[in-house]
Amino acid sequence: MRRAERRGFEEPQGSETRMLRRPQFALLVSSLAAASMLLYAHWVLIPQQKQEALMTQIPRGNLSDLYPRWLGTRELLLRGRDPYAADITREIQIGYYGRPLDPARLNDPKDQQAFAYPLYVAILLAPTVRLPFVAVRQIFLWLLVLLTGASVLWWLRALGWRTSLSARLTWIVLALGSFPGIQGFKLQQLTLLVAALLAASMAAISGRRFVWAGVLLALATIKPQLALLPIVWLGIWVLGNWRERKRLFWSFAVAMSGLVVGGEILLPGWIREFRAASAAYYRYTGGGRSVLDVLLTPTWGRVVAAIVVGAVFILVWKIRRADANTADFQWSLALVMATTLVVIPMFAPYNQLLLIPALMVIVRSVKILWSRDRMLRVLLAVSGVSVFWPWIAAGALAATLLVLPAPVVWKAWALPLYTSLAIPVTILATLLAARAILVAVTPEISQ
DSSP states (O other): OOHHHHHHHHSHHHHHHHHHHHHHHHHHHHHHHHHHHHHHIIIIIHHHHHHHHHHHTOOOSOOOTHHHHHHHHHHHHHHOOOTTSHHHHHHHHHHHTSSOOOTTOTTSOSOOOOOOSOTTHHHHHGGGTTSOHHHHHHHHHHHHHHHHHHHHHHHHHHTTOOOOHHHHHHHHHHHHTSHHHHHHHHHTOHHHHHHHHHHHHHHHHHTTOHHHHHHHHHHGGGSHHHHHHHHHHHHHHHHTTHHHHHHHHHHHHHHHHHHHHHHHHHSTTHHHHHHHHHHHHHHHTTOOOOHHHHHHOHHHHHHHHHHHHHHHHHHHHHTTTOOTTSHHHHHHHHHHHHHHHHHSSOOOGGGGGGGHHHHHHHHHTHHHHHHHOHHHHHHHHHHHHHHHHHHHHHHHHHHHTTTSOHHHHHTTTTGGGTTTTHHHHHHHHHHHHTHHHHHHHSOOOOO
16 A cells, blocks of 8 residues: 555544644634724724814714715605705714814814715615614614625635635634724725625626626615726626626616616706715815825826726736636636725725635635745735734734723724735735736636
8 A cells, every 4th residue: 555545544533633623723713803803993992082082072973874875865765855965964964973063173074974875875775764773773783794794605606615614604704803894884884785795796697697796786886986897897708708698787787777767766866966975075085095095195096096907907808708607707806806995096994895805816825826936925925914914903902901001002093004005905916916826726616
């Protein structure tokens, strides 16, 4: 008997035990990381923000990003009022901030919290308008938790990654217990709903359920800036095999038309008002800035963003004929989501939940990528440090509370956020650098 065969008989128990313990250990570590982030949010970040608000007289109301959309929807559907109007904005401020904003107060926030969403978001929120906001807030919180957990499973399905139960639970725990996840839950951010809709749409595409995929993609446009690049990419992909994929185009077009026309029935001329509200939002918040704008200055940031987007679409055009269950398509999905995070005119951490498919693509092939060349090892190391740093720093701050007074620890509240800008950039760079290797080593799903 050959040595390899003898070892297979002699050491199965220990080898199998190690194989079983590894994903269980990862689940344990991820649970501890999630707990540390939750403690950081409740013991460090929120108390520090309350203290700062008290000292500077910054108003604090319910601080729910859902509230402006919900109140505008309620007033539109129940009372026929224009949610984009100035009087509605004032009422929103009373609930969101606790009082109307006063331009004479230097410390008052610049964000007016106006209803700066497409009107058809009211269609999604319509079932909630007769409920008190306290109940709506709790229901929506748990809905976001469930959808975020489900989105992990949908991303795995879209990428064709069949993993163990422990591995799936690890991804879910890390998503729920990440700073982007916790921030999104605390704010009731609709980005988390959009992320789930995009994940469900991609999973539907992988299963060739193109009609459902198009409808879900249309619903994701309640945040147009997050859905734009995926829509353009999928439009290119549909052109790669129009005969088979045209149902995706037509279902999206019909659903999108229905949403726009439905909004027009509810409020004629809403598109003009939405454009004005969006322009006003960028004006009173100082103009939307992308990650690249912050890192490179606005001028160079826009130049580099245009180059990146152009390069990405040249790449995805070349592989537009790839089937949804191929490595080319899965790499394109990860690349487009990572590019979205780098170029959109906002850099709030909660948007980074859209990086989950990019992280999955990299993690699935990390061993092979690490062994290929030095540049990839550097990129992987920098990306890994950037991604895991928030949990490490959050755990350190939570532990420090055991030995130092809370006000002292609060001064370091920003420590877990130091790598926020680096995360999307390093992930995108890693995907681009590892393109050939990822496609070569990613197994394709049998048709």
